[in-house]
Amino acid sequence: MAELPPFLPFFAGALLLPILPRGLRGIFFLVPPALAMWTLSGMQDGSTLSITLLGWELTPLRVDRLALLFGWVFAIVAFIGGVYALHLRSLGQQVAASLYAGSALGAVFAGDLITLLVFWEIMALGSAWLVWSRRTPASLAAGMRYIYVHLAGGGLLMAGILLHAGDTGSLAFTAFAQPSPAAWLILLGFGINAAIPPLHAWLPDAYPQATVTGAVFMSAFTTKTAVYALARGFAGWELLVPFGVAMTLYGVVYATLANDIRRLLAYHIVSQVGYMVAGVGLGSQMGINGATAHAFTHILYKGLLFMGAGAVLHATARSKLTELGGLGRFMPWTVALYLVGAFSISGFPLFSGFVSKAVTVDAAAKLGRDGVVLLLHLASIGTFLSTTLKLPYFTWWGPRRAYELVPIPWNMTAGMALAAGLNIFLGVYPQALYAILPYPLDYHPYTHSHLVKSAQLLGFTFLAFWLLRSRMGGKPRITLDTDWLYRRPAGLAYRLTVVTVDRLFGGVEALVLRMAEPLRALLANPHKPAGGLLRTIARLDFPIGGADPEPACFDVSRYRFSTGGVLFVLLLVFALLLAGALLVA
Amino acid sequence: MSRFRALLLGLALVGSVVLGFFGPAKEPHHVWDYKGFFALYGFAGCALIVFASKALGKHILQRGEDYYRPAGAPPEEAPEADGAHPRGEGEERHRG
Numbered sequence: 001m002a003e004l005p006p007f008l009p010f011f012a013g014a015l016l017l018p019i020l021p022r023g024l025r026g027i028f029f030l031v032p033p034a035l036a037m038w039t040l041s042g043m044q045d046g047s048t049l050s051i052t053l054l055g056w057e058l059t060p061l062r063v064d065r066l067a068l069l070f071g072w073v074f075a076i077v078a079f080i081g082g083v084y085a086l087h088l089r090s091l092g093q094q095v096a097a098s099l100y101a102g103s104a105l106g107a108v109f110a111g112d113l114i115t116l117l118v119f120w121e122i123m124a125l126g127s128a129w130l131v132w133s134r135r136t137p138a139s140l141a142a143g144m145r146y147i148y149v150h151l152a153g154g155g156l157l158m159a160g161i162l163l164h165a166g167d168t169g170s171l172a173f174t175a176f177a178q179p180s181p182a183a184w185l186i187l188l189g190f191g192i193n194a195a196i197p198p199l200h201a202w203l204p205d206a207y208p209q210a211t212v213t214g215a216v217f218m219s220a221f222t223t224k225t226a227v228y229a230l231a232r233g234f235a236g237w238e239l240l241v242p243f244g245v246a247m248t249l250y251g252v253v254y255a256t257l258a259n260d261i262r263r264l265l266a267y268h269i270v271s272q273v274g275y276m277v278a279g280v281g282l283g284s285q286m287g288i289n290g291a292t293a294h295a296f297t298h299i300l301y302k303g304l305l306f307m308g309a310g311a312v313l314h315a316t317a318r319s320k321l322t323e324l325g326g327l328g329r330f331m332p333w334t335v336a337l338y339l340v341g342a343f344s345i346s347g348f349p350l351f352s353g354f355v356s357k358a359v360t361v362d363a364a365a366k367l368g369r370d371g372v373v374l375l376l377h378l379a380s381i382g383t384f385l386s387t388t389l390k391l392p393y394f395t396w397w398g399p400r401r402a403y404e405l406v407p408i409p410w411n412m413t414a415g416m417a418l419a420a421g422l423n424i425f426l427g428v429y430p431q432a433l434y435a436i437l438p439y440p441l442d443y444h445p446y447t448h449s450h451l452v453k454s455a456q457l458l459g460f461t462f463l464a465f466w467l468l469r470s471r472m473g474g475k476p477r478i479t480l481d482t483d484w485l486y487r488r489p490a491g492l493a494y495r496l497t498v499v500t501v502d503r504l505f506g507g508v509e510a511l512v513l514r515m516a517e518p519l520r521a522l523l524a525n526p527h528k529p530a531g532g533l534l535r536t537i538a539r540l541d542f543p544i545g546g547a548d549p550e551p552a553c554f555d556v557s558r559y560r561f562s563t564g565g566v567l568f569v570l571l572l573v574f575a576l577l578l579a580g581a582l583l584v585a
Numbered sequence: 586m587s588r589f590r591a592l593l594l595g596l597a598l599v600g601s602v603v604l605g606f607f608g609p610a611k612e613p614h615h616v617w618d619y620k621g622f623f624a625l626y627g628f629a630g631c632a633l634i635v636f637a638s639k640a641l642g643k644h645i646l647q648r649g650e651d652y653y654r655p656a657g658a659p660p661e662e663a664p665e666a667d668g669a670h671p672r673g674e675g676e677e678r679h680r681g
Binding site: 252253254256257365370373374377378381382385448449452453455456457458459460461462463464465466468471472475476477478479480481487491 | 586594597598600601602604605607608609615616617621622623624625626627628629630631632633634635637638639641642645646647648649650652653
């Protein structure tokens with residue numbers, strides 16, 4: 001029983017959900033995560049499940065410490081997200097979220113690349129559905145862009161896997177030791193899902209368009225599965241260090257400019273995943289430990305932040321800083337619980353981010369990467385600035401805007417409380433996290449220098465924010481990102497292939513219609529334009545209406561005799577010619 | 586900020602710098618081993634991020650909200666005035 005793959009309960013749940021009564025589905029959604037946790041608790045490090053398919057050995061289940069860490073946090077966040085979404089009555093979203101969570105678990109326990117690829121693609125579909133489920137024109141378009149990018153990423157991954165299988169004759173998913181075309185393709189596929197700039201634009205494009213509950217799941221699974229895959233396959237690839245560090249600052253800059261609160265948080269996913277990518281790139285045991293520890297806490301606090309922003313969206317139907325303000329008194333629990341997440345992401349002592357970020361940064365310091373250390377601290381300042389100061393200040397403080405509020409369901413608050421509790425638990429008792437990291441770690445985050453450093457960084461960042469706060473508010477503007485490269489040409493392509501062609505056809509149609517009117521007038525009575533000749537023949541008629549001018553329309557009886565006469569002559573000539581030809585033959 | 590809160594903030598800031606002098610003594614190997622380095626870094630870093638980001642946004646990156654809207658498409662719907670139908674909750678309107 002212990003060897004039951006943890007994705008199975010989710011997939012079975014997705015099959016059962018449609019036949020359950022609507023009222024039970026919300027509760028039932030919690031069963032697969034609970035079953036998965038039960039399965040995980042019985043799993044032995046090192047056990048595998050293999051099958052042979054078409055002569056290739058596939059390993060749908062491979063258990064080790066790295067996979068278990070991600071498996072646990074995925075199951076936990078699926079459960080918390082389920083509580084947050086308990087009020088949901090949308091079958092499509094519940095099935096999509098189940099498949100999405102299940103395939104994320106399937107991907108981290110996949111021992112071979114084909115199994116990984118299959119789960120990778122199901123994740124793309126499930127998450128795209130959570131964007132489309134919001135059913136606004138903007139979310140439909142963003143969902144389409146999202147799925148195109150992920151299908152392209154999946155294509156790169158598959159090309160790399162096939163090439164790799166051809167090169168090495170093995171499908172096992174292990175570390176890629178040597179750079180090869182196959183490894184580069186696979187790295188690109190992973191990099192798209194890890195949202196490494198310039199391949200990241202799908203994330204801040206789609207996440208703010210997802211449903212309130214959908215965005216919570218999305219913030220957890222896609223990028224962190226990619227971090228897992230990078231840690232497994234590309235640990236120590238030096239290239240990942242500069243890209244990871246650049247990511248942390250890239251997200252910070254764009255979050256500072258963001259107006260939509262969920263886009264601000266989405267850019268801070270890019271920023272936080274940068275710490276993990278850099279940790280993986282460092283490649284030391286401590287670097288990998290830092291990356292995975294940060295992934296674990298990140299899922300918990302980022303889910304919490306998206307839950308808080310989602311509660312604001314649910315209550316106000318608004319998500320832009322320029323449209324929000326002064327809501328704090330009306331949702332005190334949301335503010336308090338959101339701030340737990342914000343303190344965690346900012347690395348406040350006693351909150352979860354403090355104990356995981358420090359490991360990554362110290363891993364860089366131990367390797368003598370001083371520049372990396374300083375830039376990661378700079379990103380940390382920007383994180384505190386946007387998520388803990390700017391977003392709450394302009395959402396919950398200040399003058400209240402006039403609009404009605406929809407009450408927040410109790411279960412949304414309960415989901416936030418669960419996540420907040422775990423963030424505080426890990427902050428207070430970090431050894432619980434350190435004990436499950438891939439490599440043994442003897443580390444104590446609560447040292448004098450760490451505490452003084454945090455107090456100074458956070459305190460003086462707050463001071464600078466307070467002095468500059470008039471410049472910090474959101475602007476009703478959008479910020480161009482690398483999605484410009486495919487959204488702008490898309491407009492051009494649309495104009496070229498749809499608008500222009502449409503206009504061409506329209507023009508031809510109008511021209512034909514315009515020609516039809518004079519032609520109709522011309523041909524209504526063929527005798528009339530034929531003029532003199534026909535009029536001459538017409539004199540042979542027995543005029544019914546005297547020598548009237550020609551009528552506008554053809555009148556059969558008027559020309560019966562003349563037309564008949566001409567036809568008679570023609571037929572006679574034809575008959576004579578035919579007879580002559582027959583006689584000659 | 587009330588005078589009381591400003592005083593609290595001032596105390597916390599001064600305290601964080603002063604406490605830095607009471608740690609275990611060690612030779613400065615890195616730039617961040619100097620006392621009070623992170624106070625300066627926090628303040629300057631925050632100002633740098635704000636000014637650099639805003640300048641980038643103003644001169645290069647930011648556009649009107651309709652920038653990507655194809656010509657002829659309807660403008661993005663404004664939030665409902667009564668707020669009774671959360672836009673984020675397609676599920677509320679499409680029970681199934």
